[in-house]
Amino acid sequence: xxxxxxxxxxxxxxxxxxxxxxxxxxxxxxxxxxxxxxxxxxxxxxxxxxxxxxxxxxxxxxxxxxxxxxxxxxxxxxxxxxxxxxxxxxxxxxxxxxxxxxxxxxxxxxxxxxxxxxxxxxxxxxxxxxxxxxxxxxxxxxxxxxxxxxxxxxxxxxxx
Numbered sequence: 001x002x003x004x005x006x007x008x009x010x011x012x013x014x015x016x017x018x019x020x021x022x023x024x025x026x027x028x029x030x031x032x033x034x035x036x037x038x039x040x041x042x043x044x045x046x047x048x049x050x051x052x053x054x055x056x057x058x059x060x061x062x063x064x065x066x067x068x069x070x071x072x073x074x075x076x077x078x079x080x081x082x083x084x085x086x087x088x089x090x091x092x093x094x095x096x097x098x099x100x101x102x103x104x105x106x107x108x109x110x111x112x113x114x115x116x117x118x119x120x121x122x123x124x125x126x127x128x129x130x131x132x133x134x135x136x137x138x139x140x141x142x143x144x145x146x147x148x149x150x151x152x153x154x155x156x157x158x159x160x
Contacts, residue, residue, distance in 0.1 A: 027087065043154055088141050093139075094138075095134070095136060095137075098135075101130055104153070105120055108120070108149065112142055114146065123150060132154040
């Protein structure tokens with residue numbers, strides 16, 4: 001039995017030394033790219049493929065911010081060029097007893113009163129209004145902001 005335990009412990013020590021030596025001698029933080037790897041990357045890019053780089057997350061964030069700012073500028077330009085007032089559409093919106101939040105938001109989006117369904121749901125959840133939605137009929141129009149629509153459907157219809 002002693003020989004088995006000694007052999008096992010010698011194997012553990014040997015494997016620990018090998019793993020330690022590999023870890024010590026191989027530089028994991030600064031891997032060196034061989035000429036073949038660099039050539040392969042350029043060849044793949046020339047073929048039209050996208051090669052993901054390490055700092056790509058930063059570039060993606062910068063591009064998303066740029067797209068957001070361009071969209072805001074475009075919306076601002078559209079509002080300046082379009083001087084005639086937008087047509088207001090009013091609707092008596094009915095919420096029936098037992099309707100789910102997804103159904104309500106789907107109908108609001110279908111009628112054009114909510115442009116971004118996720119934004120509306122997020123607003124309701126962050127302000128803890130999802131449980132306060134009341135069944136009934138509500139007068140809403142397409143110029144109402146998300147907050148105003150949420151305030152309208154969380155009041156009882158008699159309060160309006």
